[in-house]
Amino acid sequence: MANSALLNQLENIPSPCFAVEESALERNLMLLKRIQEEANCTIICALKGFATWGTFPLVRQYLPGTTASSLHEAMLGQSRFGGQVHAYCPAYIPSTFSKMLELCQHLTFNTLSEWDRYKDQVAASSKKVSCAIRINPEYSEVETDLYNPCVPGSRLGVRAEDLGENLPEGIEGLHFHTLCESSAESLQRTLAHVEQKFGPLLHQAKWLNMGGGHWITGQGYNVELLISLIKGIKEKYDVDVILEPGSAVGWDAGVLISTVLDVFENQGQKTAMLDTSFSAHMPDTLEMPYKPRVRNELKGGKFSYKFGGMTCLAGDFMGDFSFDKALAAGDKIIFDDMIHYTMVKTTTFNGINLPSIGILRKDGSFDLLKEYGYDEYETRLS
Numbered sequence: 001m002a003n004s005a006l007l008n009q010l011e012n013i014p015s016p017c018f019a020v021e022e023s024a025l026e027r028n029l030m031l032l033k034r035i036q037e038e039a040n041c042t043i044i045c046a047l048k049g050f051a052t053w054g055t056f057p058l059v060r061q062y063l064p065g066t067t068a069s070s071l072h073e074a075m076l077g078q079s080r081f082g083g084q085v086h087a088y089c090p091a092y093i094p095s096t097f098s099k100m101l102e103l104c105q106h107l108t109f110n111t112l113s114e115w116d117r118y119k120d121q122v123a124a125s126s127k128k129v130s131c132a133i134r135i136n137p138e139y140s141e142v143e144t145d146l147y148n149p150c151v152p153g154s155r156l157g158v159r160a161e162d163l164g165e166n167l168p169e170g171i172e173g174l175h176f177h178t179l180c181e182s183s184a185e186s187l188q189r190t191l192a193h194v195e196q197k198f199g200p201l202l203h204q205a206k207w208l209n210m211g212g213g214h215w216i217t218g219q220g221y222n223v224e225l226l227i228s229l230i231k232g233i234k235e236k237y238d239v240d241v242i243l244e245p246g247s248a249v250g251w252d253a254g255v256l257i258s259t260v261l262d263v264f265e266n267q268g269q270k271t272a273m274l275d276t277s278f279s280a281h282m283p284d285t286l287e288m289p290y291k292p293r294v295r296n297e298l299k300g301g302k303f304s305y306k307f308g309g310m311t312c313l314a315g316d317f318m319g320d321f322s323f324d325k326a327l328a329a330g331d332k333i334i335f336d337d338m339i340h341y342t343m344v345k346t347t348t349f350n351g352i353n354l355p356s357i358g359i360l361r362k363d364g365s366f367d368l369l370k371e372y373g374y375d376e377y378e379t380r381l382s
Helices: 003-011 020-041 053-059 073-083 094-103 112-124 184-203 225-237 374-378
Strands: 017-019 067-069 084-088 106-109 131-132 171-175 207-209 240-243 254-266 269-274 303-308 317-323 330-335 356-359 366-370
Touching: 017 020, 020 053, 020 225, 053 073, 053 356, 053 366, 073 084, 073 094, 084 094, 094 112, 094 366, 106 112, 106 207, 112 131, 131 207, 171 184, 184 225, 225 240, 240 366
Parallel strands: 017 356, 067 084, 084 106, 106 131, 131 171, 171 207, 207 240, 269 303
Antiparallel strands: 017 254, 254 269, 254 330, 303 317, 356 366
16 A cells, blocks of 8 residues: 555655655554553653654654653654653753753663762752663673674663662662664563662662663564563562653654666676665665665566665665666665664765655655755755
8 A cells, every 4th residue: 555655656756755654654653552551651752763753743642752862852852742751861961951851851861970960950950850870781682783782881871780779869760771673572581681680779760761672563573572571560660661662663664765867887787876875864774784675676686786875985885686677767766664763864975965855644645844955964064
């Protein structure tokens, strides 16, 4: 349905363009709402992974709020989403901390020294803000170090031996985030380490934030196990449980549409140059790295190409992709699953224009939300 509707609208969609598929987004949200209801937990949207605020009128029908990793994300959550605003920053900026207090209902601190620095300001606030410490259980199944917060010497979170046997006065919650597109089974094993190291502190806490990285809306995810794990933690420790996924909100909920600009061959290698960029528009494909799915690719097709991006970075290059017919300038290439994290990490490197943003509505119509131009490039510089 979504694929057919998208193909019907291709001529009306600018290129390159991120196109959110509303029906797929709502499918994810319905599952997240079901988990909240059955597990009696809170699931909020992590803006670092999904911040397409044009969809927030839909998202807030299912989720009660957002979580931020910076002042600007907190401002976006408050102004465009409403509801609860939670925040965790690796380090808060003194000049803007009072604004964070104003915007947020929950604040997580990365270190004990930082809590000591700000606790008087929190106590003096006329607004009640519930505070937590981020913990490091020293266990993660994330294999790529770039995404692993539990590597030796990590800057993220406090280890059990450094936290001690009692929560600091004024701290009501604990917060861990060690997952990355991970299974419920991975969470189960992680929780065993969290309980082993921080069990006594969990009995003292009012709430536990299990962070993001839960692959809840991915195919084959064990939703029933997740619900059981949340219920078990709530019952054992008498804590409220919070999850803050970003990927799970936008998982498989949209595409990046691009156009072939040129096709050539060099030493037997065929390359199709695109009007998008792996470096500037899809950086995770190079950082993880991973090969993105192309919706109109035919595995084992007799016409094989590498795709070249628009920047002058030599590594702005990805392949191989195969098709049942030869590519030519003007052909559309549709990269699947490009809404979570991809959109929030785009850059204007080389002066490359940012992709447009739009929504493919459930009725099959396309709503163009934003087009970019020179101003976005110029205003990032001075």
